[in-house]
Amino acid sequence: MDGVLQQQPKTARARKNDYQVGWICALPLEAAAATALLDEEHPPLDQDPRDTNAYTLGRIGRHNVVIGCLPLGTVGESPATAVAKDMLRSFPNMKTGLMVGIGGGAPGPPNDDPEEDIRLGDIAVSKPGPGHGGVVQYDYGKTLSEGNFMNVGYLNRPPNVLLSALTKLVSRHELEGSTVPRHLDEMRTRYPRRTQDWQYQGAENDHLYVENFPHVDISRSCKDLHCPDDNGRLVARKPRATEDPVIHCGLIASGNQVMRDSVTREKLRKKHGVLCFEMEAAGLNNNFPCLVIRGICDYSDSHKSKRWQPYAAAVSAAFAKELLQIIPVSQLDRAERVEFITGKSQSS
DSSP states (O other), X not given: OXXXXXXXXXXXXXXXXGOOEEEEXXXXXXXXXXXXXXXXXXXXXXXXXXXXXXXXXXXETTXXXXXXXXXXXXXXXXXXXXXXHHHHHHOTTOOEEEEEEEEEEOOOSXXXXXXXXXXXXXXXXXXXXXTBSSEEETTSSOXXXXXXXXXXXXXXXXXXXXXXXXXXXXXXXXXXXXSHHHHHHXXXXXXXXXXXXTSOOOGGGXXXXXXXXXXXXXXXXXXXXXXXXXXXXXXXXXXXXXXXXXXXXXXXXXXXXXXXXXXXXXXXXXXXXXXEEESSGGGTTTTSOEEEEEEEEEOSSSOOOSTTHHHHHHHHHHHHHHHHHTSOHHHHHHSOEEOXXXXXXXXX
């Protein structure tokens, strides 16, 4: 029987100050993927009396990691802020954070360059650019007509230790490719009952519809309504040479509601260069410095399906592990400690 206790034996108890990486998820399926990638799981530790989070503790490479998940049934930036706040109470030596999970893609026109062509199962990573820190809060201001927004709030940039690691990883991918496929194989070997969920779901199940083709009945699936059978409504894209996920680094949009409108998606993609939409990062980036990593599970339109969610969660977690594995533990030892929920830092 597969399971965490069988595959990842618990080791000697670590101290609270030994944990320097906070890994935050929004959904149980995201936390499951993160847990499946631990090199070892650690016993639980006593928490601050005010901390109501449930954690999984463990090690990835040489880094001790705290995995925290939003309470079941809660979404958005406020619950994410609360999870980060309590995590810092119980683990005061936290140096950096990761926000890892699923998101909705914002694909551009078909492109022969895979890095310019977002598909389901790809990975979006927040990267600072001119005038932004990698995450934009797209519902920060008053909503106007036709999907426009009066104000768009740009949030703080990720910690330099993560950005430096991201630079190194992108360079390594140019020479050697990504280890994400290998990590996915390890996950499926360790938990064979999740093999079907954690494998690529097939190009035949990756449907990108034209912008002006909304889903007519949210109570019925695309399959029931024969949406994929309307070839005139599908965007024609060339098959890829590989099923391996492509990593896209750039701007991620965060809001308190699920993006399910292709018209608004396109306006924000064209105006700001948004790669992906999600719901929690806006609650973290000004309080808990982190890199946002999202597996693409849909196209942020009304044709939503949960089919790709487990795989998208798995690829995002696998990329997060790949990133952590190239960060020397000495860098985090020297890094500044995240100060309690103020967005500032103090020397460790």
